[in-house]
Amino acid sequence: MSKQSLSPEQKAIVDQWLQSGEPMLVEASAGSGKTRVLTESVRQIIEGSPKSRSKILCLTFTNKAATEMQERLKDLSKVIKDRVFIGTTHAFALDIIKSRRHELGMDEMPTIIDKESDKKEIVSEVILSNPFLSRHYLNPTSEKITKHKTAAQYQADLLNKCISFISSKKQKLVSLDSDADSPPGRNWTPGKISLYKDYNDLLRNQNLIDYDDIILLAWKILNERPAVANLYSRIYEYVLVDEAQDLSFAQYEFIKALCGDKIRKVMMVGDANQAIHGYAGASSKFMTEVFVEDFNLKESQKVKIQYNYRSSDAVIELANELAGIHQNTVKSYYKGKVEFQVFDDEAAEANWIVKKVNDLIGREEEAYDGKLTLDKIAILGRNRFVFSTLIEKLKEDLALKDKFFLKKGTGILDPQSTTMKIFDLGIRVLSNQKAYLYFNQLIDVLDIPKEIEPTLSKDIQDLKRVLSESNLDYLPQEVFDCLIECWQSIDKDINKFPNVLDRVLKASQVVEEDYERDLIFNDVEEWKEAWGDYVRSVAANAKSVSDFRRFLAMGVTKTQSEHGLTLATVHTVKGLEFHVVFLIGMGQGTFPDYRAIRKGAIEEERNNAYVAVTRAKRELYVSYPMAKSVPWGVQRQPKSEFFRNKEFHQPIQVQPE
Numbered sequence: 001m002s003k004q005s006l007s008p009e010q011k012a013i014v015d016q017w018l019q020s021g022e023p024m025l026v027e028a029s030a031g032s033g034k035t036r037v038l039t040e041s042v043r044q045i046i047e048g049s050p051k052s053r054s055k056i057l058c059l060t061f062t063n064k065a066a067t068e069m070q071e072r073l074k075d076l077s078k079v080i081k082d083r084v085f086i087g088t089t090h091a092f093a094l095d096i097i098k099s100r101r102h103e104l105g106m107d108e109m110p111t112i113i114d115k116e117s118d119k120k121e122i123v124s125e126v127i128l129s130n131p132f133l134s135r136h137y138l139n140p141t142s143e144k145i146t147k148h149k150t151a152a153q154y155q156a157d158l159l160n161k162c163i164s165f166i167s168s169k170k171q172k173l174v175s176l177d178s179d180a181d182s183p184p185g186r187n188w189t190p191g192k193i194s195l196y197k198d199y200n201d202l203l204r205n206q207n208l209i210d211y212d213d214i215i216l217l218a219w220k221i222l223n224e225r226p227a228v229a230n231l232y233s234r235i236y237e238y239v240l241v242d243e244a245q246d247l248s249f250a251q252y253e254f255i256k257a258l259c260g261d262k263i264r265k266v267m268m269v270g271d272a273n274q275a276i277h278g279y280a281g282a283s284s285k286f287m288t289e290v291f292v293e294d295f296n297l298k299e300s301q302k303v304k305i306q307y308n309y310r311s312s313d314a315v316i317e318l319a320n321e322l323a324g325i326h327q328n329t330v331k332s333y334y335k336g337k338v339e340f341q342v343f344d345d346e347a348a349e350a351n352w353i354v355k356k357v358n359d360l361i362g363r364e365e366e367a368y369d370g371k372l373t374l375d376k377i378a379i380l381g382r383n384r385f386v387f388s389t390l391i392e393k394l395k396e397d398l399a400l401k402d403k404f405f406l407k408k409g410t411g412i413l414d415p416q417s418t419t420m421k422i423f424d425l426g427i428r429v430l431s432n433q434k435a436y437l438y439f440n441q442l443i444d445v446l447d448i449p450k451e452i453e454p455t456l457s458k459d460i461q462d463l464k465r466v467l468s469e470s471n472l473d474y475l476p477q478e479v480f481d482c483l484i485e486c487w488q489s490i491d492k493d494i495n496k497f498p499n500v501l502d503r504v505l506k507a508s509q510v511v512e513e514d515y516e517r518d519l520i521f522n523d524v525e526e527w528k529e530a531w532g533d534y535v536r537s538v539a540a541n542a543k544s545v546s547d548f549r550r551f552l553a554m555g556v557t558k559t560q561s562e563h564g565l566t567l568a569t570v571h572t573v574k575g576l577e578f579h580v581v582f583l584i585g586m587g588q589g590t591f592p593d594y595r596a597i598r599k600g601a602i603e604e605e606r607n608n609a610y611v612a613v614t615r616a617k618r619e620l621y622v623s624y625p626m627a628k629s630v631p632w633g634v635q636r637q638p639k640s641e642f643f644r645n646k647e648f649h650q651p652i653q654v655q656p657e
């Protein structure tokens, strides 16, 4: 994408920021062009000082948002590579750890724990090895068992509680590294102190870190080593933060430590009504209050954009009503359409949508920017379950059956076939031989007798022996031989990775179970895609097995063909837009979710609904079924409280053709 025009109000913001050299907060609603303001600011900095060596830091919340920014600045990609970091706050923090880890006494770069189940394994090891904690864990009182229904449920709940406790403390940037460290705040019982310290010690001994550590450790480096912080603030002259409403305390403090009192050219861009990550500790107050106070922003440095460049009048009106925005909306060029429908059940809702989509496609209007094609239409819901019946109906429709997809978010690569699980664990062992967590998992997957375990070590030769001791009988020897060759090959030269994947695929032909063969095929496709992304993101001479594993842990976009009609949950469409949006399953209990009971949860649900509504450029169809199926039968539901005062119409029931 090349240079994008800015409206006078957007241009005034960019000019003010660049000319003043002072921090700025741009708060504006969905579709007002916030991201455009940010990317065009980057463009102007580069074009205004082509020879300068000062760098620009562009931080955002998700990999997808970072890719969107890179896409918008694609024409400058050569310069961007040298001068601009565009990525998530976690990715930037990890870069700091990579180059400055010795400040923390780390000789080797750690592996990132990317699965919740791995964390659980470590926490349960911590509990069991601590006499005080294990006593409570293994011998719950009868009241505790009654409260949690069974002893096993009590243990599972306790494990989750411990994990949340550790994570909440890390998100508050608490580190208890030395014995002298006394925990800040109250409620630190001796048990909690041991849990926190022992967990961190166990990670350190295995050269592991968790996601919370990424920000915590990078913040520690900047906070405890002023010389390093100074260095970064000399390198980066500009800091721009998109989706700033999603910052957490730790992320905000990390950015603040980076800026210190040197970097003043900071721009935070966000929309408090789109804050939907509160469950992960995010809050828009870091942008609207804390940033304003810490950086001494005057009123003139807090700006808004009034116009909405994305949506029609009808959509904007509903969005404003939903979010309680009372601004005088400037009329957009398109009147647009919003309709509300109610149906007897999910099947009736799905039949109607399938028919409506068929009626709409192919229409040619200015509002659709030409012909309305399937990729300009999205069907959105609060969770994946609302799509079950619709997917069945779409599969039965001749015109749409293979022209839709359920959008996946970013996630970690989690192989589903046993073969690729073994392959993955072998890579994990090779990339971090201190992490017995992965070695033990390999032993488990391969069903190796426990008595052999102590005789095994973790280098490539022993991985060979590990496979030879396997009791898995449904994988033929050829597959094991191939895995050994693959590990050896990657261990010598990581660039062989794509050839290795082809070899696994070839060897999988001898696997008898169709199911395993299909899973291997899908897994290999995902790994190939991830390898391609890795190669594009890393310098040619910086590739290594452990670096690749860290890249995977930071999240990859799962392979899928994204052509045709989009079905998606709200969290996966942030920042995206479609000419026509169907917002389905808008019943009370589904959207808002019935579990939204914690403080602020309903407001966050409302923000989710706001994000969904504002994805629509021209037309929006909101619907819900009066009866929905749940695992224990059929449940009746009223309309969502978010559209309480809207009249929902019951269209004539359509039968599939």
Ligand SMILES: Nc1ncnc2c1ncn2[C@@H]1O[C@H](COP(=O)(O)OP(=O)(O)OP(=O)(O)O)[C@@H](O)[C@H]1O
Binding pocket: 005, 006, 007, 010, 028, 029, 030, 031, 032, 033, 034, 035, 036, 037, 271, 274, 309, 310, 574, 575, 576, 577, 614
């Ligand atoms: N000055 C402009 N002229 C024409 N179109 C614009 C202008 N600014 C933004 N747009 C368009 O409006 C739409 C929304 O822009 P953008 O994604 O930057 O908004 P946003 O405020 O970041 O939205 P969201 O908060 O929903 O992520 C995009 O299609 C963009 O190309």
